[in-house]
Amino acid sequence: MRKNISNWGNYPVLNCEEVSFSMEEQLTQYVNTHDHVIARGNGRCYGDASLGEHSVSTLRFDKVLAFDEENGVFECQSGLTLDQILDIIVPRGWFLPVTPGTKFITIGGAVASDVHGKNHHSEGSFSNHIVSMKVLTAKGLTECSPETEPDLFWATCGGMGLTGIITTVRFTLKKIETAYIRQKQIKARNLDEVLQLFEEHKHYTYSMAWIDCLQKGDSFGRSILIVGEHATKDQVAAKAAKAPLELPRKMKLTVPFNLPGFVLNNFTVKLFNALYYAKNTKRVIENTVPYEPFFYPLDAILHWNRGYGKDGFVQYQFVLPMDKKDGLVAILQKISEKGWGSFLAVLKTFGKQDDLISFPMEGYTLALDFPVRNGLFPFLDELDALVLQYGGRLYLTKDARMQERVFWDSYPNAERFREIVKTWNPAGKFRSAQSDRLNFQFA
Amino acid sequence: MPTVLILGAGSDIAVALARRYAAAGFTLQLAGRNPEQLRPLEQDLRIRHRIAVTVHAFDALDFTSHAGFYRALPAPPDVVLCVFGYLGSQEKGQQDWQEASRILHTNFTGAVSILNIVAEDMAARGKGTIIGISSVAGDRGRMSNYLYGSAKAGFTAYLSGLRNRLWHSGAHVMTVEPGFVATQMTGHLALPALLTAQPGEVADDIFKAAEKKKNVLYTKWFWRYIMMIIKNIPEPIFKKKKL
Numbered sequence: 001m002r003k004n005i006s007n008w009g010n011y012p013v014l015n016c017e018e019v020s021f022s023m024e025e026q027l028t029q030y031v032n033t034h035d036h037v038i039a040r041g042n043g044r045c046y047g048d049a050s051l052g053e054h055s056v057s058t059l060r061f062d063k064v065l066a067f068d069e070e071n072g073v074f075e076c077q078s079g080l081t082l083d084q085i086l087d088i089i090v091p092r093g094w095f096l097p098v099t100p101g102t103k104f105i106t107i108g109g110a111v112a113s114d115v116h117g118k119n120h121h122s123e124g125s126f127s128n129h130i131v132s133m134k135v136l137t138a139k140g141l142t143e144c145s146p147e148t149e150p151d152l153f154w155a156t157c158g159g160m161g162l163t164g165i166i167t168t169v170r171f172t173l174k175k176i177e178t179a180y181i182r183q184k185q186i187k188a189r190n191l192d193e194v195l196q197l198f199e200e201h202k203h204y205t206y207s208m209a210w211i212d213c214l215q216k217g218d219s220f221g222r223s224i225l226i227v228g229e230h231a232t233k234d235q236v237a238a239k240a241a242k243a244p245l246e247l248p249r250k251m252k253l254t255v256p257f258n259l260p261g262f263v264l265n266n267f268t269v270k271l272f273n274a275l276y277y278a279k280n281t282k283r284v285i286e287n288t289v290p291y292e293p294f295f296y297p298l299d300a301i302l303h304w305n306r307g308y309g310k311d312g313f314v315q316y317q318f319v320l321p322m323d324k325k326d327g328l329v330a331i332l333q334k335i336s337e338k339g340w341g342s343f344l345a346v347l348k349t350f351g352k353q354d355d356l357i358s359f360p361m362e363g364y365t366l367a368l369d370f371p372v373r374n375g376l377f378p379f380l381d382e383l384d385a386l387v388l389q390y391g392g393r394l395y396l397t398k399d400a401r402m403q404e405r406v407f408w409d410s411y412p413n414a415e416r417f418r419e420i421v422k423t424w425n426p427a428g429k430f431r432s433a434q435s436d437r438l439n440f441q442f443a
Numbered sequence: 444m445p446t447v448l449i450l451g452a453g454s455d456i457a458v459a460l461a462r463r464y465a466a467a468g469f470t471l472q473l474a475g476r477n478p479e480q481l482r483p484l485e486q487d488l489r490i491r492h493r494i495a496v497t498v499h500a501f502d503a504l505d506f507t508s509h510a511g512f513y514r515a516l517p518a519p520p521d522v523v524l525c526v527f528g529y530l531g532s533q534e535k536g537q538q539d540w541q542e543a544s545r546i547l548h549t550n551f552t553g554a555v556s557i558l559n560i561v562a563e564d565m566a567a568r569g570k571g572t573i574i575g576i577s578s579v580a581g582d583r584g585r586m587s588n589y590l591y592g593s594a595k596a597g598f599t600a601y602l603s604g605l606r607n608r609l610w611h612s613g614a615h616v617m618t619v620e621p622g623f624v625a626t627q628m629t630g631h632l633a634l635p636a637l638l639t640a641q642p643g644e645v646a647d648d649i650f651k652a653a654e655k656k657k658n659v660l661y662t663k664w665f666w667r668y669i670m671m672i673i674k675n676i677p678e679p680i681f682k683k684k685k686l
C-alpha cells in the first residue's frame with residue numbers, strides 16, 4: 001500500500017509503497033518481481049536510509065531460530081527487535097553484545113548500520129559479534145561471515161541495506177549475573193576535563209557523556225560522564241538479589257502528538273540540570289540501577305521525537321580522529337554560537353575500527369539534534385566542511401541531508417564498497433532515497 | 444498442560460494466538476498447508492516460552508484427509524482454533540467459479556469438514572473448546588465481498604448450531620467476529636486506523652474471552668455496535684448504497 005512514511009526525525013516524509021512479509025518465500029517472490037527495493041526495520045534511523053520506492057518492512061519477520069543457552073549464541077530473523085530479544089535473554093543470564101541508545105530497533109537495522117553502543121571503545125560495534133548471516137541479494141539468498149563471502153559480509157555491515165535484505169543473523173551474547181548496572185556519574189566542568197575523564201575511565205566497559213552545548217567560556221563543554229559495568233550478584237541490594245535477572249515492569253509515557261520544539265528542549269535542560277546540580281554537591285555519584293535507564297534513558301518516553309514538532313529534525317553525528325581535538329572544539333564552538341542545536345549532545349570515544357564502510361573509527365563522536373528550519377542545511381554544510389577538514393565523517397544512519405561529495409570524500413573505502421555492492425546488486429535493485437541522494441551509481 | 448490445535452497456523456492472527464497460548468504454557472499443535480514454513484514459528488515458540496510444539500500438514504480443501512489428520516495428532520487437543528480463511532477476489536469470483544468455490548470451500552465447507560470431526564471427538568470426551576474465527580463480513584452481505592461474507596455467514600450459523608449441540612455434552616464453542624485486522628490478508632487495503640486492530644490485540648481478546656467461556660466475541664469490542672447499526676439499515680436504503 002502506498003503511504004507517506006518518515007523515520008525517527010520525521011524528516012523527510014516520502015510517499016513509498018510499503019509491503020511486509022512473514023515468510024522467506026513471500027520475500028523472495030516480492031524481490032524477484034520488483035525493483036527499487038529497500039529494507040525497513042523499525043524506522044529508528046533518523047533520515048531517508050530505509051525509505052524508497054518499495055519499502056519492505058521486516059517487522060513481521062520476527063522469529064527466534066536458535067538460542068544456545070550454554071554458549072550464548074543467538075539466531076533470529078532480521079525483523080526481531082532488541083527489546084524482544086532482551087525479554088528472552090536477560091532472564092536467562094545473557095545480554096546483547098552491543099546496544100544503541102534505544103532498544104526499539106531490529107537486528108537487521110543493527111547490522112545494516114553496524115550500530116555502536118557505550119562499549120565501542122572496549123568491545124567494538126555490532127559486526128564484531130556476528131557469527132554469520134544470510135542476505136537476500138540480487139543473486140539470491142547467500143550466507144556470509146568474516147570467513148565465507150567476506151566481501152558480502154563487510155559490505156552488509158554498515159552497508160545501509162544496499163547489498164540486499166538481511167534475512168537471518170547469528171551472533172554471540174554476553175554473560176551477565178544480574179539485570180543491573182553499577183554506574184558512576186562524574187561532573188566535568190568543561191571539555192578538557194571530560195576528555196581527560198574519558199581517558200582515565202577507559203578501562204570501564206561502558207562510557208558516554210552528556211554535554212551541554214550552550215555553555216561558553218570556562219564552562220565550554222561542561223558535561224556529565226557516565227560509566228558503568230554489569231553488576232555482579234553481590235553488588236545488588238538484598239531485595240534485588242533474590243531475582244537478580246528480573247526487572248520490575250514499568251508504565252511507558254507516550255508523547256501523543258507533535259509538540260512545539262521548545263518542550264523537549266525544556267525537558268532535557270531540566271534533566272541535565274537536575275543531574276548537574278544534584279542536591280548533593282558531590283562530583284561523583286555511584287549507584288546500581290536497572291539496565292533500562294542506563295542504556296535507554298529516552299525509551300521511557302515513547303515517541304519523544306514528536307516533541308520536535310511537525311517539521312521534524314535531523315540528528316547530526318560525526319566522528320573525528322583522536323588527535324583532532326582542536327576540530328572538536330571548532331565544531332562545538334560553531335554549534336554553540338549558532339544556538340540552533342539541541343541543548344544536549346552525546347559525546348563518546350570510539351576504539352579502533354578499520355573495516356569497509358562502518359561509521360566508527362578511533363576518535364571522538366558527537367551527536368545532537370537540530371530541528372528543521374530555514375537556513376539549517378546551509379549551516380550543516382558548513383559543519384560538514386569542518387568535519388571533512390579534520391578527517392572525520394558523518395553517520396549514515398542519522399543522515400537525511402548530506403551532500404553527495406561529503407560522503408564520497410569522507411569514507412575512505414567508499415569506492416571499494418561500491419564495487420562490492422555492484423557485484424551483489426548490479427542493477428540497483430536495492431536502493432534507497434539516501435543512496436539516490438548520495439548518487440550511488442550501481443551500474 | 445492443556446493442548447491447543449491451531450488450524451491455519453501461518454496467518455498473522457494465528458501467530459499472535461500461538462504466542463498468546465504459548466505464553467500461558469499451553470502445548471501447541473500447529474497445522475498448515477506448508478509445514479516447512481511453520482518451522483521458524485515452531486522454534487520461536489519453543490525458545491521464547493519453553494513449551495512443546497509440533498507441526499502438522501493440513502489443507503482445509505482436502506476434505507478426505509481431515510479424519511486421518513486429526514487421528515494422527517500426538518494428543519487430542521483441549522482447544523481447537525479454526526483460523527484459516529481466504530478472502531479472495533469478489534470481482535474475480537463473480538465470473539470465475541474456481542475463485543468463488545475456493546472462497547466458499549475454504550471459509551465454509553473446509554471448516555465444517557474438520558470441525559465435524561473435532562466435534563465428534565469432543566462430544567465423546569465430554570469436554571473441549573472450539574473457537575472459530577468468522578468475520579463481521581458474515582453479518583450482512585455487501586457488494587464488495589458477499590462471496591466471502593456469505594461463506595462466513597454460513598460458518599457463523601454453523602458455529603451457533605454446534606455451540607447449541609455441544610453444550611449438552613459439556614464442550615464449548617466460541618464464535619469470533621473480527622472487524623478490521625492489520626494482517627497479510629488486508630495488507631493491500633487502506634484500513635481506517637481507529638477501527639483496525641493489531642493481531643496481538645485480537646489474540647489477547649480471544650484468549651481472555653475463551654477463558655470466560657464467552658459465546659460470541661466481537662473484536663475490537665465496538666464492532667458489535669457497528670454491526671448492530673449496519674444490520675438495522677432498512678434493505679430499501681441498504682441496497683442503493685455502494686458498500
Ligand SMILES: Cc1cc2nc3c(=O)[nH]c(=O)nc-3n(C[C@H](O)[C@H](O)[C@H](O)COP(=O)(O)OP(=O)(O)OC[C@H]3O[C@@H](n4cnc5c(N)ncnc54)[C@H](O)[C@@H]3O)c2cc1C
Nearest residue numbers: 041042043044045100101106108109112113115116161166
Ligand atoms: C533514540 C535513538 C538512539 C540511538 N542511539 C544509537 C546509538 O547509540 N548507536 C547507534 O549506532 N545508533 C543509534 N541509533 C540509530 C539506530 O540504532 C539505527 O538507525 C538502526 O539502524 C535503526 O534500526 P531499525 O531497525 O529502526 O532500521 P531502520 O531505521 O528502518 O533502517 C536503518 C537502515 O538499516 C537498513 N535495514 C534495516 N533492516 C534491514 C534488513 N533486514 N536488511 C538490510 N538492511 C536493513 C535500512 O535499509 C536502513 O538503511 C539511535 C536511534 C534512536 C532513535
Ligand SMILES: NC(=O)c1ccc[n+]([C@@H]2O[C@H](COP(=O)([O-])OP(=O)(O)OC[C@H]3O[C@@H](n4cnc5c(N)ncnc54)[C@H](OP(=O)(O)O)[C@@H]3O)[C@@H](O)[C@H]2O)c1
Nearest residue numbers: 453454455456476502503504527528578623624626627628
Ligand atoms: N484480517 C482481517 O481484517 C480479518 C477480518 C475478519 C476475519 N478475519 C479472519 O481471520 C482469519 C485469519 O485471517 P488473517 O487476516 O490472519 O489472514 P491471512 O494472514 O491471510 O491468513 C490466512 C490463512 O489461511 C490459511 N489458508 C488459506 N487457505 C487454506 C487452506 N486451504 N488450508 C489451510 N489453510 C489455509 C493460509 O495458509 P497459508 O499460510 O498456507 O497460505 C493463511 O495462514 C481468517 O479466517 C480470516 O477470514 C480476518
